Amino acid sequence: MNQDKLESGLKRLPREVQPGRDLWPGIESRLKARRATQPLWAYSLAASVLVAVAAGGVWVGLGMQKTTTPQEIVAGGANNSAGSGPTDDYFAQRAAYAERSVQTATNLAPATRDVILKNLRIIEGSMQSMQAALDKDPNNPRLRALLFDLYQNEARLLAATQQAQAKTTARNSL
Amino acid sequence: MKRLSIIIAYLLLSLTAVAGTFTLMALTSSTAYAHDHDSDDEDDNGDSRNVNELQPLKADGEVRIDNLAGSVKVLAWDKNQVQVTGRIGHLVQKLDVEGDANSLDIKVVLPHDVHDSDCGSCADLQIQVPKGARLEVSTVSADVEASGLTGQVQVGTVSGGATLSSQSGHIDLRTVSGDITVVGSAKGAQVMANSVSGTVRLSDVDGSVDAENVSGEIKLVSRRVSNLKMSSTSGDLGFQGELVKGGNYDINNVSGDVRVSVGSSPDARFDISSFSGDIDNSFGPKATRVSKYSPGMELHFTSGSGGATLSARTLSGDIRLQN
Numbered sequence A: 001m002n003q004d005k006l007e008s009g010l011k012r013l014p015r016e017v018q019p020g021r022d023l024w025p026g027i028e029s030r031l032k033a034r035r036a037t038q039p040l041w042a043y044s045l046a047a048s049v050l051v052a053v054a055a056g057g058v059w060v061g062l063g064m065q066k067t068t069t070p071q072e073i074v075a076g077g078a079n080n081s082a083g084s085g086p087t088d089d090y091f092a093q094r095a096a097y098a099e100r101s102v103q104t105a106t107n108l109a110p111a112t113r114d115v116i117l118k119n120l121r122i123i124e125g126s127m128q129s130m131q132a133a134l135d136k137d138p139n140n141p142r143l144r145a146l147l148f149d150l151y152q153n154e155a156r157l158l159a160a161t162q163q164a165q166a167k168t169t170a171r172n173s174l
Numbered sequence B: 001m002k003r004l005s006i007i008i009a010y011l012l013l014s015l016t017a018v019a020g021t022f023t024l025m026a027l028t029s030s031t032a033y034a035h036d037h038d039s040d041d042e043d044d045n046g047d048s049r050n051v052n053e054l055q056p057l058k059a060d061g062e063v064r065i066d067n068l069a070g071s072v073k074v075l076a077w078d079k080n081q082v083q084v085t086g087r088i089g090h091l092v093q094k095l096d097v098e099g100d101a102n103s104l105d106i107k108v109v110l111p112h113d114v115h116d117s118d119c120g121s122c123a124d125l126q127i128q129v130p131k132g133a134r135l136e137v138s139t140v141s142a143d144v145e146a147s148g149l150t151g152q153v154q155v156g157t158v159s160g161g162a163t164l165s166s167q168s169g170h171i172d173l174r175t176v177s178g179d180i181t182v183v184g185s186a187k188g189a190q191v192m193a194n195s196v197s198g199t200v201r202l203s204d205v206d207g208s209v210d211a212e213n214v215s216g217e218i219k220l221v222s223r224r225v226s227n228l229k230m231s232s233t234s235g236d237l238g239f240q241g242e243l244v245k246g247g248n249y250d251i252n253n254v255s256g257d258v259r260v261s262v263g264s265s266p267d268a269r270f271d272i273s274s275f276s277g278d279i280d281n282s283f284g285p286k287a288t289r290v291s292k293y294s295p296g297m298e299l300h301f302t303s304g305s306g307g308a309t310l311s312a313r314t315l316s317g318d319i320r321l322q323n
Helices: A001-010 A025-037 A038-061 A072-075 A088-103 A112-134 A141-172 B002-047
Strands: B049-056 B064-067 B070-077 B081-088 B092-098 B103-109 B121-129 B134-138 B143-147 B153-158 B162-165 B172-176 B180-183 B189-194 B200-203 B204-213 B216-221 B226-231 B239-240 B247-254 B258-261 B269-275 B279-281 B297-303 B306-316 B319-320
Touching: A001 B002, A001 B306, A025 B092, A025 B247, A088 A112, A088 A141, A141 B247, A141 B306, B002 B269, B064 B121, B064 B247, B070 B134, B081 B092, B081 B103, B121 B204, B134 B143, B143 B153, B153 B162, B162 B172, B162 B269, B180 B297, B200 B204, B204 B216, B216 B226, B239 B279, B258 B306, B269 B279, B269 B319, B306 B319
Parallel strands: B064 B103, B064 B134, B070 B121, B070 B143, B134 B153, B143 B162, B153 B172, B162 B180, B172 B189, B180 B200, B189 B204, B200 B216, B204 B226, B216 B239, B226 B247, B239 B258, B247 B306, B258 B319, B269 B306, B279 B319
Antiparallel strands: B049 B081, B081 B121, B092 B103, B269 B297
């Protein structure tokens, strides 16, 4: 009996229920808010972190260059002994980290990302060439100054990437 | 049997012909569609709107301009007003001109779902500002051109070019791949030009110059630069001018070449070095090898009383000093 009552009650229920008010504008605005871009401060923070990491890289990179005597150079030959400077792995890891940070700048036009990546690779390649030169002539202050410039260039390039990303992201924030 | 074979061959041939015709028709229609689609893109300009805004601004007020794509042309005039004219594309939501007589923001606003690349040339703006106004322009792909200003100028673009012809005392232009051109400056100005791969050309500037690049070329032609810092990683660097007494000129490159042309009898101390590149000097002693452990070449000499200091160094790029 109760079962029949329940079934008849269910049959009397309307097939569709309209909401009391139009809910879509609220949903849409929340969706837009979710889609909204990251705030500018987030990119500034990211740029600061990148510069700090790159500056750390300078310190570590230059600090790892052990001063080598001419006798050691002669003994080691053109291919200096392992451990006298940053290794290839070190440069590869730096390059991978830097490239990842550019790849994540998804708001940049692909052509712009390509330009930045290409130049980043030029800098990374130059760092390795510079390190190879320093392995041969470790006490050369001019080479050290040039290497320092390269670390700075890399940091600037990564910071410029974040700024360009922020520029395209925050374009409509009024 | 032979007749049956002929009929089958005939049928196959007919089917091939029909299929070929349909393929050709499909290809033709898709090409036509693609062409129509391109035309639609080109028609972006068709629904553009003209803008014309006039706002008061103090003679030394600040103007900030933000236009992602298209062009920005800034001209100086003698009025204490800012006039914005030009055209905005139909995808542009609005042109915002906000602020007061001290500071004015001019911003081309796109809807959230429209990117700068979608609207091609989003807005082409011509903006007249007081001559002494401080200008700050930010774009992504829009070219920026400014002339006649005496106030400080700051321009940042990604792929857009930045061209400045001014008497400004403080110039700061930065691009990623856009070219930078600066002609003229105030006396004793501070000029900064920084790009990643764009070509940087500076001429007739006066004062202190700091120009940096990664793979792009930098060329400076000026007789009134008293302090110079120029560096690149693989782009060529060129400085043509005169060395000012007491001036410092510092030029660094890694694999790009360096060319310095400072007249036949400069008054300066020269410190030139390259780890593996050539050094060529057309008005003084020749470079010498300084270490038996490396191929490095160095050249140190004084011309005249040594009133200025010029140093240039590379890793593998060639260095040429010439008249």
